[in-house]
Amino acid sequence: MKRSLGVCTWTYGPVPLAQIARSLRRLSYDGVELHGDLDAFSAREAQKILSDQGLDVFSLTPGDVDIAHPDAVVRGAGVDYFRRLIDFAAELDAPIVSVHGKVGRVRALESQQAEYRLLCEGVAQLARHARACGVPLVFEVLNRYESHLINTGAQALALMAETGCEAVRPLLDAYHMNIEEADLPGAIRHVGSSLGLFHIADTNRQGLGLGHLDVAGVLTALDQVSYRGPIIVECTAAGPDPFTPVKNADYLSELENFLERTHRHISQHTQEAVYS
Numbered sequence: 175m176k177r178s179l180g181v182c183t184w185t186y187g188p189v190p191l192a193q194i195a196r197s198l199r200r201l202s203y204d205g206v207e208l209h210g211d212l213d214a215f216s217a218r219e220a221q222k223i224l225s226d227q228g229l230d231v232f233s234l235t236p237g238d239v240d241i242a243h244p245d246a247v248v249r250g251a252g253v254d255y256f257r258r259l260i261d262f263a264a265e266l267d268a269p270i271v272s273v274h275g276k277v278g279r280v281r282a283l284e285s286q287q288a289e290y291r292l293l294c295e296g297v298a299q300l301a302r303h304a305r306a307c308g309v310p311l312v313f314e315v316l317n318r319y320e321s322h323l324i325n326t327g328a329q330a331l332a333l334m335a336e337t338g339c340e341a342v343r344p345l346l347d348a349y350h351m352n353i354e355e356a357d358l359p360g361a362i363r364h365v366g367s368s369l370g371l372f373h374i375a376d377t378n379r380q381g382l383g384l385g386h387l388d389v390a391g392v393l394t395a396l397d398q399v400s401y402r403g404p405i406i407v408e409c410t411a412a413g414p415d416p417f418t419p420v421k422n423a424d425y426l427s428e429l430e431n432f433l434e435r436t437h438r439h440i441s442q443h444t445q446e447a448v449y450s
Contacts, residue, residue: 177444178404179437180232182373184209185410185429187419191220195227201433205230207272207406210237210259217265232404233270233312233371234263240276241296242289242323249292252276256300264307270371270403272345273300274314275321278417282322293323294337301339312345312370317353320416325354327365334368343370347408348392352377358388359395366399374436375409379416381432382439393443407436 183206186194191214198206208220208231215223224231236259239252256273263271275293282289297313304311315330324330330344344365348358355361362369374392376385383389396405409432413421419429 177440178204178230178232179440180205180207180230180404180406181433182207182209182235182406182408184235185408185419186426189426191215191223195224195229197430198229198433199227201430202437203229203407203433205232205404207233207235207408208266208269210234210262210271212237212255212258212262217262221266231266231269233272233406234259234266235272235314236274238277240279241273241300242275242293244284244289244292249296253296253299256296257303260300260304260307260309260311263309268307268309270310270312271304272312272314272371273297273342274316274345275323277316277320280319280322286322290323294333297333297342298337298339301337301342305341310370311339311342313342314345314347314371314373315350315354316347317350319353320350325350327351327355327361331365331368343368345371345373347373347375348387349373349375349377349379349408352387359391359398362392362395362401363399369396369399369401369403371403371406372396372401373406373408374440375407375432378412379408379410380412381409381435383435384432389439390443393440405440407433409433409436 239255241252243249318325351358376387378385410419411421411425411428
C-alpha cells in the first residue's frame, strides 16, 4: 500500500506558503499539515497555493491556545479559536483538525484534576461543533515536557471515553512517544483502529535514520492496525529551543535534507512490505 506523506508547515518557520509548497513538491511529498494561522491566508488562498503544486491538505495543526485554563476568559478564547479552525477546515473540504493542550504548560495552575475536567468539557464542545461541520477531529498526545494533561495513547483513549466523543481519535507522534511510551509499536497496537493521525520524526526530531527510533517497528505496527491515513513528518533542524523551527541561518537546507531522508526511509519500508 502506497502511503500518503505530508509535512507540518510550521517546521519551515516564517517562510511563505507558496515557497513551502514548491519545496515539498520538489521533495515528492503528497500534502501538508497546515499550521492554523487564521490571519495568514484564507482557506481559498491556501487551497489554491497548495493545489497548484499538486498538494493535498491532510490536516490542520493549531496555534497555541489553552482550552483547559482555569480562567474562563482564556479558556473561552481557546475554544473560540478551535471553532474558527474547524470552520476553516470545513471550507477546505474537511481535512482533519488536531486539538492539543497549550504547548509548554507543564503543570496545573490550580489542580490537575480540575484542569482535566475542563479539558474534557472543551473537547466535548469542539467535538459537537466538528460533527456538525463534518470535520474529523483528533487529539494530539504530547510529551510531559510540552503538556501536563495527556501524555500517552492510553490516556488519550481514556479522554475519548470520558468525553463520550467516539468520533474524536488519538493523534500519536513518534517523537513524543519516544519519551512517554515504553513500547512504541505496542502503544500503536493498543490504540489500534482508533488511531486518527500519525506524526513521525526520529528520536532527536531529525530525519529518520539519524536517531534511534525503531522505524521498521513503528511502520509495521501502523500496517498491523490497518492505519490508512497519511503520515505527517514533523522534523526540525537541529539546535536549541524546541518551540521554534528557526535554528540557524541555514536551517531550511538542513530541514529539507531531513525531509528527503525521511521520505526515502518510509518509501523503502513500503516497498519492502509489498514484496515481503
